[in-house]
């Protein structure tokens with residue numbers, strides 16, 4: 001496999017983070033000290049200018065880029081590269097004062113006042129004009145500097161705007177989407193219900209909180225439109241930058257499983273995927289291992305958006321944040337563990353928010369590499385410097401990738417449809433948790449599944465799990481059928497194939513669109529349980545699974561029954577089935593059980609697909625990156641106690657020692673074995 005080095009200038013892994021020198025322009029001594037300490041911490045890249053609009057353009061049309069140019073140059077002279085952000089994530093007061101349309105209107109129709117950040121209207125022409133001017137100047141004055149290796153578009157794009165311009169744009173978007181055929185929209189939105197009929201596209205309002213929120217089609221299209229409009233805004237910024245500096249790659253920082261935007265629709269416009277990672281380490285509602293493996297899932301979602309290419313962890317904290325319910329410190333050892341986890345999962349960067357704590361305002365107590373004490377003699381600084389040393393050693397890993405023949409289907413449209421649907425138990429839908437739980441069970445078998453959308457080409461996979469695939473996109477059912485007919489191992493669950501892309505129910509039995517035939521079953525009813533309700537599944541192999549939350553009642557057509565319900569009025573009826581299609585198998589698990597209970601099925605699927613598993617001690621994560629020169633096995637001990645791991649052979653790049661057969665990892669210890 002050919003290596004995909006993100007930044008030949010750096011060559012290895014990126015280490016650094018958000019740097020806000022604009023807060024210290026009156027302290028040249030501190031800026032000087034920053035460079036010295038960055039070098040000491042092994043920082044080779046910083047992100048500049050994320051919120052610098054007011055410093056670049058303190059008054060309309062009065063531009064100052066010299067100060068930033070000096071900083072970029074100084075860093076460059078010291079071997080530190082720059083990720084340059086466009087400043088559209090926060091607006092100066094003069095801008096909102098003069099162009100009020102830049103400020104968003106909220107879901108009750110109230111215009112925001114000036115303030116905060118990340119809250120611009122994506123449609124406003126005036127605002128776009130202002131952004132175009134500053135972005136162009138930015139590219140001309142700073143983007144041409146050899147130290148700039150990547151553009152960072154805005155910051156954590158997100159949110160909705162209900163202003164009259166956005167409403168009108170939404171109506172135009174709908175008119176195009178429905179080919180100016182209002183009857184088609186009425187049919188797809190089922191507007192004969194509750195007199196929801198529209199005569200013209202101009203009658204359609206977005207789902208205002210105090211307005212129309214009961215049309216599923218409308219709610220979904222508003223979400224799709226918001227993604228489309230945000231993408232349109234992002235592309236607009238990219239186009240401006242490219243018109244001046246076409247060769248500089250672009251990214252924007254995603255927020256993991258953020259539900260407001262379908263990131264998969266944005267990914268193709270970006271050269272590199274990056275995201276901001278802020279887990280609640282050491283919380284009181286889950287184990288540390290669980291927190292870590294939730295992060296691993298998020299990394300996999302990001303990685304899978306550009307398969308075969310590393311992604312970047314654009315932000316993380318070296319110590320604590322200031323916005324969690326409880327802002328707890330990372331325990332000793334956890335910093336290194338979390339940095340190596342990002343790399344293990346396919347990131348070619350470890351970056352922080354922030355380099356230095358500001359003296360005042362909203363984020364003055366957010367963790368940073370350099371604290372208010374201003375010293376490099378601190379626990380956090382030493383942790384960061386140690387991570388910097390280790391990342392240097394791991395340089396050969398840069399450009400290698402995590403690759404796999406197993407995928408989990410996790411779809412944004414499906415998320416939105418499940419959130420919105422009036423069915424099931426409102427508190428127990430848990431689509432995300434269900435997907436994450438299954439993904440983690442595979443991870444415990446040493447399998448780093450890709451996480452893909454339902455329109456993804458599945459031909460590169462041999463095992464696919466598609467939990468709760470309630471909404472089927474056009475083509476998804478064909479895709480799944482082709483996968484199984486080609487010999488793939490597929491598993492679906494309760495709540496699959498109920499509605500089409502417009503959220504209209506399939507007639508003639510679920511799962512629709514030909515999936516009944518693929519699985520050989522019809523789902524006749526779905527039972528939702530109160531939290532204390534339980535059922536069981538007696539599996540043919542003698543095991544018994546526990547059922548919580550949901551149980552579908554099946555009619556079996558031509559599938560083999562692998563398990564039946566143990567209780568209630570549907571006792572004895574089918575709960576787990578399999579229909580074979582040549583070498584391919586289509587499994588259906590009709591009730592919610594823990595992912596752990598399904599493990600034997602997962603193991604069988606992997607075995608039938610010829611994929612070998614690697615079982616590790618409890619709390620040890622295992623990931624593999626590979627490139628043309630071989631592979632790197634990552635072992636992460638998420639336990640506080642040491643663990644012995646057998647079957648390890650090769651050079652540990654962390655300790656520089658050769659491992660033969662067995663190694664002991666200390667609590668929170670890591671090993672990277674080169675093969």
Ligand code: GLA
Pocket residue numbers: 155156276278315321322353363366
């Ligand atoms: C986000 C933002 C940063 C900062 C951090 C704090 O990720 O992008 O600007 O506010 O959160 O955790």
Ligand code: ZN
Pocket residue numbers: 104105121122123124161162163164165166167
């Ligand atoms: Zn707007």
